[in-house]
Amino acid sequence: MLVINNVSDLTLQISELKSLGKKIGFVPTMGALHIGHASLMKRSVRENDITVVSIFVNPRQFNNPEDLAKYPRTIETDIEFVEKTGVDIVFIPEEDDVYPVNFSVPEVDLGRLEVLMEGRMRPGHFDGVVQVLTRFFQLVQPDNAYFGLKDFQQVAVVRKMVEYLHLPVNIIACPIYRESSGLAFSSRNQRLTEAQKEEALFIYKSLLKAKELAKKMTPVQIAEIMKQDYSDSSMELEYFEIVDPVTLESLTDEWTPDAVACVVAYVGEVRLIDNMQLN
Numbered sequence: 001m002l003v004i005n006n007v008s009d010l011t012l013q014i015s016e017l018k019s020l021g022k023k024i025g026f027v028p029t030m031g032a033l034h035i036g037h038a039s040l041m042k043r044s045v046r047e048n049d050i051t052v053v054s055i056f057v058n059p060r061q062f063n064n065p066e067d068l069a070k071y072p073r074t075i076e077t078d079i080e081f082v083e084k085t086g087v088d089i090v091f092i093p094e095e096d097d098v099y100p101v102n103f104s105v106p107e108v109d110l111g112r113l114e115v116l117m118e119g120r121m122r123p124g125h126f127d128g129v130v131q132v133l134t135r136f137f138q139l140v141q142p143d144n145a146y147f148g149l150k151d152f153q154q155v156a157v158v159r160k161m162v163e164y165l166h167l168p169v170n171i172i173a174c175p176i177y178r179e180s181s182g183l184a185f186s187s188r189n190q191r192l193t194e195a196q197k198e199e200a201l202f203i204y205k206s207l208l209k210a211k212e213l214a215k216k217m218t219p220v221q222i223a224e225i226m227k228q229d230y231s232d233s234s235m236e237l238e239y240f241e242i243v244d245p246v247t248l249e250s251l252t253d254e255w256t257p258d259a260v261a262c263v264v265a266y267v268g269e270v271r272l273i274d275n276m277q278l279n
Contacts, residue, residue: 040148184273
């Protein structure tokens with residue numbers, strides 16, 4: 001496995017691979033890797049000639065400097081982790097390489113996606129996602145790029161970005177990976193104590209409850225019950241919304257096929273995100 005730390009070396013490798021007609025798969029990450037990431041990497045390895053993984057904690061998608069400072073950084077462990085998945089290239093750039101002085105910020109009209117849920121709660125977050133991914137897509141030139149559905153709204157944003165910019169990359173969304181308890185794998189889980197992990201299971205249980213209630217209640221009724229449940233719990237709820245899977249607009253009295261419940265809640269100071277298809 002090649003470990004590349006600068007743009008010039010990556011460009012050279014990609015140019016050579018493209019000249020040989022190799023199909024490239026790409027898995028962008030911010031490190032602190034776990035089995036959910038591994039599932040994306042292994043799928044890319046199966047479906048492409050070459051797989052590139054990036055490890056870069058992107059400061060432009062953090063609207064909270066404290067959250068950026070606390071984000072886990074485990075680079076040596078991550079490199080060993082990636083190597084075991086069969087990946088060919090791991091790209092670990094510095095910020096100046098990702099965002100050079102002459103970097104042109106792409107203009108992408110995300111429409112309502114940038115003001116719903118995560119867009120509402122984390123202003124500027126998706127601008128940062130768009131900037132880093134357009135840069136990485138430019139450098140890696142992937143045929144396929146792999147994203148986990150735990151970040152459901154991010155997948156929708158990336159698809160919108162690719163469509164808007166007419167980028168020649170196929171976006172592949174992969175299922176959420178969960179611990180045996182049901183807790184969704186997340187890099188932020190590294191910041192949880194064992195007791196907090198038990199506490200965080202409330203999120204998964206609330207989604208299962210919503211799925212059961214979906215058989216007999218409207219979306220808005222379920223959302224109100226969930227808000228009350230979280231209010232009675234030890235967790236701090238940021239939002240619980242049942243949304244259309246395409247537009248991500250909140251549903252009220254009527255269901256759409258494949259509606260998704262999206263939740264963000266805090267366990268202590270750790271912000272956790274999860275979702276589940278309900279019907």
